[in-house]
Amino acid sequence: MANKKILVVGSSNMDFSMNISRIPSLGETVIDDGGVAYTPGGKGANATIALTKLGADCAFATKLGADLHGQKLYKYYSDIGIDTKYIKVDHDHPTGLAVVMREGDGGNRIVVYPGANSYLTTDGVLAAFDCEPDAVYIGFEIPFSVALAAAKIAYAKNIPVFVDPAPASKDYDLESLPPVEVFSPNETETFEYTGIMPSTMDASLRAAFALSKRVKAKYIVIKQGARGAYLYDGKRYNTYPAIRGEKVVDTTAAGDTFTAALTLEYLRNSGDIEEAIRFANAAAAIAISRVGASTSVPTSEEVYQLLSSQK
Ligand code: RIB
Numbered sequence: 001m002a003n004k005k006i007l008v009v010g011s012s013n014m015d016f017s018m019n020i021s022r023i024p025s026l027g028e029t030v031i032d033d034g035g036v037a038y039t040p041g042g043k044g045a046n047a048t049i050a051l052t053k054l055g056a057d058c059a060f061a062t063k064l065g066a067d068l069h070g071q072k073l074y075k076y077y078s079d080i081g082i083d084t085k086y087i088k089v090d091h092d093h094p095t096g097l098a099v100v101m102r103e104g105d106g107g108n109r110i111v112v113y114p115g116a117n118s119y120l121t122t123d124g125v126l127a128a129f130d131c132e133p134d135a136v137y138i139g140f141e142i143p144f145s146v147a148l149a150a151a152k153i154a155y156a157k158n159i160p161v162f163v164d165p166a167p168a169s170k171d172y173d174l175e176s177l178p179p180v181e182v183f184s185p186n187e188t189e190t191f192e193y194t195g196i197m198p199s200t201m202d203a204s205l206r207a208a209f210a211l212s213k214r215v216k217a218k219y220i221v222i223k224q225g226a227r228g229a230y231l232y233d234g235k236r237y238n239t240y241p242a243i244r245g246e247k248v249v250d251t252t253a254a255g256d257t258f259t260a261a262l263t264l265e266y267l268r269n270s271g272d273i274e275e276a277i278r279f280a281n282a283a284a285a286i287a288i289s290r291v292g293a294s295t296s297v298p299t300s301e302e303v304y305q306l307l308s309s310q311k
């Protein structure tokens with residue numbers, strides 16, 4: 001069977017990550033030799049890298065700066081086999097940079113300087129549809145107008161759309177999105193979009209229902225971290241518990257990996273959403289057992305192995 005071809009429209013960042021034992025107080029300087037690293041990141045890029053490692057053929061519509069970070073990221077993408085033909089280079093703004101503070105429990109705090117990501121345009125994305133994708137994957141770490149236009153172009157061409165609506169903003173007019181296949185926010189994004197934190201079964205149903213009033217999605221899949229994922233399709237709802245790996249080392253990009261894995265497995269299994277969620281839970285469990293954002297993504301073989309070890 002041929003690999004699925006997926007066009008990702010989203011962000012690219014260089015991640016500067018630091019392992020910290022505690023957050024400094026205001027005005028305080030803390031010396032912490034926990035380790036630092038520069039690694040490829042950005043929610044769009046993380047998903048593209050995850051899809052590629054999991055076995056999809058990806059074209060990536062994004063914007064990088066004409067700087068060293070941009071050059072390094074471009075080379076990394078093309079070295080791992082991403083179609084870089086549609087990547088734009090911005091000569092006036094730097095590549096996006098994320099400062100990732102990683103705490104001892106694997107949790108993180110992230111601040112993003114969007115740089116060139118803010119200057120991705122609809123015209124810049126339009127040409128990427130020439131790659132004739134089986135699906136379009138859209139993230140929100142780019143101008144919302146561009147994400148919206150990409151979804152509308154895909155819909156007009158009858159191409160299924162998968163949305164990871166992160167990061168969230170109350171300002172986004174979700175109602176203007178065309179019908180999408182899967183809409184997959186995490187808990188805080190769900191709260192931002194609905195005002196309901198999906199922390200219990202009852203609240204999850206209310207939040208999923210509220211989302212379904214705003215977004216025309218075949219499936220709403222709320223990512224609930226250590227609790228797993230919550231599915232709502234307008235009639236049915238169900239929870240799919242997270243798969244427990246041996247350890248939690250770094251949760252950066254766990255959500256990006258989850259939605260990317262879900263998208264690919266859904267396409268490979270003719271729209272079997274439950275299988276896709278189980279696969280995505282397993283992919284995220286492996287990703288959080290390793291350090292890094294996109295660098296922590298497993299292959300599909302590793303995911304299937306973990307799934308069969310759970311039976
Ligand atoms: O989801 C994780 C990502 O968020 C990081 O890679 C960082 O770049 C920010 O975009």
